[in-house]
Amino acid sequence: MAQTSIILRVELDHDKISFGDVAAAISKAGGDITSIDVIRPGKESSVRDITVDVAESAETSVVDALKAYDGIKIINVSDRTFLVHLGGKISVQPNVPIKNRDDLSRVYTPGVARVCTAIHENPDKAYSLTIKRNTVAVVTDGTAVLGLGDIGPHAAAPVMEGKAMLFKQLAGVDAFPICLDTKDTEEIIRTIKAMSPIFGGINLEDISSPRCFEIERRLSEELDIPVFHDDQHGTAVVLLAGFLNALKVVGKRIENVRVVVNGIGAAGVSICKMLLAAGVTRLVPVDRHGAIVRGNSYEYPMWQWLAEQPQVEETEGSLKEVLRGADVFIGVSRGGLLSAEDVCTMAPDRIVFALANPKPEIDPDEAQSHVRVLATGRSDYPNQINNVLCFPGIFRGALDCRARSINEPMKLAAARAIASVVTSAELNEHYIIPSIFNEQVVTKVRHAIIEAAILTGVARRIPPDFR
Ligand SMILES: NC(=O)C1=CN([C@@H]2O[C@H](COP(=O)(O)OP(=O)(O)OC[C@H]3O[C@@H](n4cnc5c(N)ncnc54)[C@H](O)[C@@H]3O)[C@@H](O)[C@H]2O)C=CC1
Ligand SMILES: CC(=O)C(=O)O
Numbered sequence: 001m002a003q004t005s006i007i008l009r010v011e012l013d014h015d016k017i018s019f020g021d022v023a024a025a026i027s028k029a030g031g032d033i034t035s036i037d038v039i040r041p042g043k044e045s046s047v048r049d050i051t052v053d054v055a056e057s058a059e060t061s062v063v064d065a066l067k068a069y070d071g072i073k074i075i076n077v078s079d080r081t082f083l084v085h086l087g088g089k090i091s092v093q094p095n096v097p098i099k100n101r102d103d104l105s106r107v108y109t110p111g112v113a114r115v116c117t118a119i120h121e122n123p124d125k126a127y128s129l130t131i132k133r134n135t136v137a138v139v140t141d142g143t144a145v146l147g148l149g150d151i152g153p154h155a156a157a158p159v160m161e162g163k164a165m166l167f168k169q170l171a172g173v174d175a176f177p178i179c180l181d182t183k184d185t186e187e188i189i190r191t192i193k194a195m196s197p198i199f200g201g202i203n204l205e206d207i208s209s210p211r212c213f214e215i216e217r218r219l220s221e222e223l224d225i226p227v228f229h230d231d232q233h234g235t236a237v238v239l240l241a242g243f244l245n246a247l248k249v250v251g252k253r254i255e256n257v258r259v260v261v262n263g264i265g266a267a268g269v270s271i272c273k274m275l276l277a278a279g280v281t282r283l284v285p286v287d288r289h290g291a292i293v294r295g296n297s298y299e300y301p302m303w304q305w306l307a308e309q310p311q312v313e314e315t316e317g318s319l320k321e322v323l324r325g326a327d328v329f330i331g332v333s334r335g336g337l338l339s340a341e342d343v344c345t346m347a348p349d350r351i352v353f354a355l356a357n358p359k360p361e362i363d364p365d366e367a368q369s370h371v372r373v374l375a376t377g378r379s380d381y382p383n384q385i386n387n388v389l390c391f392p393g394i395f396r397g398a399l400d401c402r403a404r405s406i407n408e409p410m411k412l413a414a415a416r417a418i419a420s421v422v423t424s425a426e427l428n429e430h431y432i433i434p435s436i437f438n439e440q441v442v443t444k445v446r447h448a449i450i451e452a453a454i455l456t457g458v459a460r461r462i463p464p465d466f467r
C-alpha cells in the first residue's frame, strides 16, 4: 500500500488530553508515529510536531480522528513531500571562489576574453574550458508528465528538477531543467537547437507522442551531441533488463512467450522495438481502441510500422480479450485498467509489468498473489522499473566518450549491463532488477555505453580507463 509521511503540529491542553491519548488515536486511525519534537513545552499546554507514517488513503482519517478530541488544536499539517520541494530542489554552485580582484579578473573580464578567443579559434575547446563537458539539458514541454498527462511546463518542473538531482547524485552529471512554454514541434526543435551550444547532451522528458518521435529524430539528425528521449529509450532499456531476468525466474524462453504491451505511446513504441530486437516472436501492441493488428492501416507511422512486423499478431480485440493466455503484460498507459480477475486469464507463471506512474495499470496489492513476477514503476514495491536505472549511466558514458549519438547497440548493451547486476544466485521473483542505489549500476552502464560507442564509431574520445 502506498505510504506517505505527514508532520502534525498540535497544541495539547493538558487538563483535557494526554499525549498517550493522542498516540492511541493516531494508531487507531492507521498512523505510525516515527518521531516527536516538543516545539513549546509548558505546564498547561504544549506544542509538538508529530511525524506520522500513514497509508495515502488514511491520511485524512488520522487528521479527522484528532479533530474529534476536545483539548487538541491542530496548528498545521505538513506533507514531507511538499516540504522537500520548498524553494526548489537544486541550485547552481561555482567551482572556484572569487575572493579578490585578481580572481575576478581571471574568472570574468578581462581574463575571460582570452579563453573566449581560444574557443572561437577552436570550438572543440568548449569541452575543456566550459561546462559543456559535463552538462545535460533535461527538456520538457509538460505534455506527458508521468501518467498525469498534459499539465503544462510549470507543473512539470518538479519532475525535471528531480531528474537533475538524480543525474548529479548518481553519476556526477550536471543537469539543468528546461520547461518550454510551447507545444509546437518546430518551435521546440528550434529552441533546443538554439540553446544546445552550452550542453553536452539533451535528455528529452515527458513530451507526448507522436510529437516526441519527430522531435527526437530531427534533433538527433541536426545536432552533434547525444539526444535521448528517456521515456522512450530509458524505459525500454530498463524494461528489457527486467524482462530478461523475469523470464529466467519463470524458466520461459524469449522466443516462446506471448507479450501484450498496453499503451503504444513514447514508452510503448520503444519497448516494442526493443523486445523485437531482443528476440520476441509473439507481440500484441494495444492502445485505447484495442490491439494494433498486423495487416491493418494506422494513422501514426509508428503504429503502422508495428502493423508491418511479422512478429505482431493478427488477433483483433480489446485489452481484456487479447490478455487471455498471454505470458507477459507490459503496461505503459494509465493507472487502474485491470483487475485481478483479468490477470488471472493469463497463462500460468504470468509476468506483469504495470509501469504507469504514479498509479500502475493494476493495483499491486491486488495483483501480487495472482502473478509470479510483478514489477511497477514505484519505489514502494519490489522490482521498480524506472528509467533512473539507465539515464545517469547512459549520459555518464556518452559524455565521457563524447558520443555523437546514443544508438541501438549502445541501448542493448546498457540493458544487458543492468540485468547483469543481479547475479543468478540473487535472482528471484522479488529481485529481477537492481536497486537504483546499487553502485554497480552506473559503473556497469557507463562501461557498456562507452564500449558500444567505440565499437560503433560514435565515440569522439577514448576515456583514460579505456586506453
Ligand atoms: N516506470 C517508468 O520508468 C516509466 C513509466 N512511464 C509511464 O508510462 C505511461 C505512459 O508514458 P508515455 O509513453 O511517456 O506517455 P504517452 O502519452 O506518450 O503514451 C501513452 C499511451 O497510452 C495510451 N493510452 C492511454 N490510455 C489508455 C488505455 N486506457 N488503454 C490503452 N492505451 C492507453 C495513449 O493513447 C498513448 O498512446 C505513463 O503513466 C508514464 O508515467 C513512462 C516512462 C517511464
Ligand atoms: C519515470 C518517468 O519518466 C515517467 O513516469 O514519465
Ligand SMILES: [Mg+2]
Pocket (backbone or CB within 6 Å): 146, 205, 206, 230, 231
Ligand atoms: Mg518521464
